[in-house]
Amino acid sequence: MKWIEYIRLAFTEILHNKMRTFLTLLGIIIGIGAVMIIIFVVHGAEVFIMTELDNLVPLDLIEVAGRWDYDRQDLMARETLEDIYYLQEKVKKDIRSITAMYQTDLELIYQGKNYDADIIATLPSYQNFYKMSFSEGHFFTDLDLENQNPVVVLGYDIARNLFPQGDALGKKINIYGPYTVIGVLAEDYHSPLFPEENNDNRAFIPLTAYERYFGVKNYFSVMIRAADMDNILAAEAKIIEALDEKYGLVEGESRFQTYNISEGLNQITIVKIVLMVLLSGVASITLLVAGIGIMNIMLVIITERTREIGLRKALGASRKDILAQFIIESIFLCLLGGLLGIGLGYIGSKLVLAYARDFINIEVAVPFWSVLLSLGFTCGVGLFFGIYPAARAAKLDPIEALQYE
Amino acid sequence: MIKVEKLTKIYGKGEIAVRALHEVSFSVKAGDFVAIMGPSGSGKSTLMNILGCLDTPSSGTYILNGTDVSNMTDKELARIRNRKIGFIFQTFNLLPRLNALKNVEQPMIYRGVRKKQREEIAARVLAEVGLADRMHHRPNELSGGQRQRVAIARALVNEPDIVLADEPTGNLDSKSEQDILNILKGLNRKGITLVMVTHDYNVACHANRILHFMDGEIVREEILPEDGGGSIEMD
Numbered sequence: 001m002k003w004i005e006y007i008r009l010a011f012t013e014i015l016h017n018k019m020r021t022f023l024t025l026l027g028i029i030i031g032i033g034a035v036m037i038i039i040f041v042v043h044g045a046e047v048f049i050m051t052e053l054d055n056l057v058p059l060d061l062i063e064v065a066g067r068w069d070y071d072r073q074d075l076m077a078r079e080t081l082e083d084i085y086y087l088q089e090k091v092k093k094d095i096r097s098i099t100a101m102y103q104t105d106l107e108l109i110y111q112g113k114n115y116d117a118d119i120i121a122t123l124p125s126y127q128n129f130y131k132m133s134f135s136e137g138h139f140f141t142d143l144d145l146e147n148q149n150p151v152v153v154l155g156y157d158i159a160r161n162l163f164p165q166g167d168a169l170g171k172k173i174n175i176y177g178p179y180t181v182i183g184v185l186a187e188d189y190h191s192p193l194f195p196e197e198n199n200d201n202r203a204f205i206p207l208t209a210y211e212r213y214f215g216v217k218n219y220f221s222v223m224i225r226a227a228d229m230d231n232i233l234a235a236e237a238k239i240i241e242a243l244d245e246k247y248g249l250v251e252g253e254s255r256f257q258t259y260n261i262s263e264g265l266n267q268i269t270i271v272k273i274v275l276m277v278l279l280s281g282v283a284s285i286t287l288l289v290a291g292i293g294i295m296n297i298m299l300v301i302i303t304e305r306t307r308e309i310g311l312r313k314a315l316g317a318s319r320k321d322i323l324a325q326f327i328i329e330s331i332f333l334c335l336l337g338g339l340l341g342i343g344l345g346y347i348g349s350k351l352v353l354a355y356a357r358d359f360i361n362i363e364v365a366v367p368f369w370s371v372l373l374s375l376g377f378t379c380g381v382g383l384f385f386g387i388y389p390a391a392r393a394a395k396l397d398p399i400e401a402l403q404y405e
Numbered sequence: 406m407i408k409v410e411k412l413t414k415i416y417g418k419g420e421i422a423v424r425a426l427h428e429v430s431f432s433v434k435a436g437d438f439v440a441i442m443g444p445s446g447s448g449k450s451t452l453m454n455i456l457g458c459l460d461t462p463s464s465g466t467y468i469l470n471g472t473d474v475s476n477m478t479d480k481e482l483a484r485i486r487n488r489k490i491g492f493i494f495q496t497f498n499l500l501p502r503l504n505a506l507k508n509v510e511q512p513m514i515y516r517g518v519r520k521k522q523r524e525e526i527a528a529r530v531l532a533e534v535g536l537a538d539r540m541h542h543r544p545n546e547l548s549g550g551q552r553q554r555v556a557i558a559r560a561l562v563n564e565p566d567i568v569l570a571d572e573p574t575g576n577l578d579s580k581s582e583q584d585i586l587n588i589l590k591g592l593n594r595k596g597i598t599l600v601m602v603t604h605d606y607n608v609a610c611h612a613n614r615i616l617h618f619m620d621g622e623i624v625r626e627e628i629l630p631e632d633g634g635g636s637i638e639m640d
Binding site (some may be wrong): 004005016308311312313315316317318319320321379399 | 454457459479480483484486487488492494498500502503510511512514515516517520559564
């Protein structure tokens with residue numbers, strides 16, 4: 001019960017002399033404000049980068065390819081369809097899905113009309129991997145793959161151009177031989193994995209049909225999604241290990257390598273950690289300086305209110321009561337500074353980012369932990385630097401204090 | 406109520422030792438109204454500080470309502486001051502930022518009374534001293550007499566065994582002085598034990614008896630007639 005009363009008293013006192021309170025707290029306000037600006041902007045940038053990246057490439061996507069041999073000017077190895085089945089079995093637990101493709105540009109011809117399409121020769125698993133959606137028909141099946149069936153799935157624009165009547169299904173178009181249209185993608189279809197990628201000019205054919213015509217010389221890209229977002233590195237290692245087991249090493253090194261966007265993210269994390277370490281250094285010095293200011297003003301306050309302390313003792317306040325009253329006042333003084341500092345940080349980071357809007361469109365992001373942490377620290381400063389003045393107040397002799405002029 | 410025996414207070418040590426009180430003995434019965442008079446340096450302030458448990462005697466005993474408080478710790482003394490003693494000061498000593506009601510509530514905070522009950526009691530006691538309509542005024546919005554009435558209310562809220570008044574009318578004009586003395590006498594008639602320090606004989610005459618101090622000792626005790634007060638001539 002007493003505590004609530006001490007808090008009320010603290011507010012009465014803190015708000016009584018607003019100018020002095022404000023000047024006292026300026027150190028904390030600017031210190032916390034500056035730190036908050038950096039945290040809010042960096043966090044905003046991080047959120048921005050993650051969102052952008054996630055729009056470009058799923059964060060759990062692992063690409064596997066042979067390493068480049070500079071002497072021979074060729075890849076050290078090429079995976080084949082066999083390897084896909086092999087990996088599917090071998091590292092089953094670490095991967096969520098796997099697919100592979102050749103990508104090339106070819107001309108589609110139907111009744112004298114030509115269309116330059118982006119051909120993707122792939123596996124039936126592509127459909128689920130990319131979460132495709134269709135306006136009509138369907139994707140090709142394992143049977144199509146096995147039998148090297150000449151079937152094709154068209155992007156929406158291709159179908160509309162070659163078949164304005166919308167009767168594409170079942171028609172035969174010429175790619176490098178006749179292919180039967182079995183499906184058309186949904187209008188303006190974008191894969192949730194690659195929201196930025198346009199699929200309207202793509203045509204999809206079975207990988208085996210492509211290989212029958214072009215062989216296996218082209219770049220065969222293998223795409224895997226890791227089963228566990230947090231174990232991407234382990235999954236990558238297992239994939240390489242499995243392939244090494246099959247293909248053997250070259251001069252003690254693997255013929256393969258994997259790519260994942262999180263390697264770039266690690267760099268961002270390192271930059272962030274370095275920044276945070278520097279920042280906490282700056283914050284500590286600021287808070288130390290601010291704390292000394294608080295201690296100073298608390299000593300002034302206690303001198304000014306010596307008679308009050310004497311009176312309170314006469315009215316029955318124990319040393320503990322006086323100690324608690326002034327420590328609470330010091331803590332709330334600092335807490336107010338912390339709150340104003342966070343406010344300043346929020347407004348400041350808005351201004352900084354508004355100024356940067358011409359270059360980059362980052363939104364201010366307020367991480368909850370940073371608010372808690374800074375309030376915690378300001379409380380700590382209030383407590384630490386308030387103890388000495390409060391202890392001095394508590395030890396005052398009531399008679400002398402009451403006679404103080 | 407109060408029993409003081411051979412109370413001695415010595416400040417400092419050896420050559421520079423000052424004896425502020427020398428073997429003072431007297432007692433105050435419950436419901437009594439005692440004035441303590443004497444020139445400055447006579448030891449009356451020291452006595453008040455000891456009676457108020459703000460200070461402890463060098464030797465001798467002080468028994469307050471059956472409890473020996475001569476050798477108590479700081480914490481115990483704080484408790485005694487809170488529960489058993491009410492203070493009235495010459496300079497009122499009100500907290501300037503708080504209104505009358507809040508000022509009167511303060512002693513109850515240290516007693517641990519809940520807010521609602523505190524406000525009720527404070528309002529009731531303020532009404533008793535005639536400040537029902539001034540409860541929400543801050544000290545600087547009150548006259549000297551009103552301020553002292555707030556201080557009296559503050560001294561009474563914890564229902565102390567004894568109220569100590571140190572020159573309660575020293576800072577007041579004659580009209581307010583009469584006001585305050587009437588209130589004090591009224592309280593005494595209701596059974597409250599009062600000890601008042603003053604150097605004004607006219608003020609002291611409102612008490613039932615006067616202890617005259619000089620050089621740390623009681624030099625004379627003066628019993629006043631029942632209807633005492635008002636116009637007693639100086640000798």
